[in-house]
Amino acid sequence: MSDRPGHDFVRPFIMTGGRTRAARRDLRVETMLQSAVEQPPAGLPSEQEELLALCQEPQSVAEAASKLGLVVGVVTVIAGDLIAEDLLTVHHTDPVEIELDVLTKMLDRVRAI
């Protein structure tokens, strides 16, 4: 199949125009997305509008994909487009150094479950 490059198309990516790679390579499954606008501007493609609406509350890429019923790669492409338009922001794109106090907080939290 790989010897027929014209037929490598994957249906889940039709809404991204066939792009499977986000402009932003730093979007991971756990990256938090948050809408930068209260109202999406008129005329956005519906999938962009849906992602913005969902991300009024901060969501990870994986949560957004699950709730919208989209594969992760599609969400990263859509999110990348919205970030380029300043409609969506990400929290901490660089890996955050997890310090001792953060680890201790998580340990306390899990012990309290």
Next chain:
Amino acid sequence: MHAPTQPRTGGRIIPVKFVVAGGFGVGKTTFVGAISEIEPLRTEAAMTSVSAGVDDLTHTGGKTTTTVAMDFGRITVDDSLVMYLFGTPGQDRFGFMWDDICTGAIGAVVLVDTRRIDQCFPAVDYFEAKQVPFVVGVNNFEGAPRYPVDEVRDALGVGPHVPMVECDARERQSVKGALITLLESLVAQARAREAALA
């Protein structure tokens, strides 16, 4: 272009990722569900032509794409800190997805089924190679032979620095214990790093 705006609600949230790995059917999703504050969510990644060369799709007829499910859960620590637990796809043939799931993970739990101990070798190899700290959870299934954890350690060929715990993925307390063991070892490593810098 639109004027950049500040995030409107609250501060920024740090997501901290953990991975639960192991062979097919070892209880990864059960593990996640036992400790997650939400029902585990399922998300899918598409296998593109990139993976089609790696993966054997000859049994899927004329289909050139498929998706791989991964389940994940969440534990909110406070309004600026959220833990995510991601289960890796079980089958070896989805190994190409591991980088997508595991990059940035600060720790992992490798679940072992003592009846099929070799099935967790790829996970152990992966986390050792990527230097992701992990604990081994020995999932004692009913009817499975019970081995002392040290024997399992020998069988896996992991060093004494890797914590080993018995873990029944169906029991919340047991899952919690495995996660606490992982976090305690991460705390100990962080303390050691700080001491080395002091």
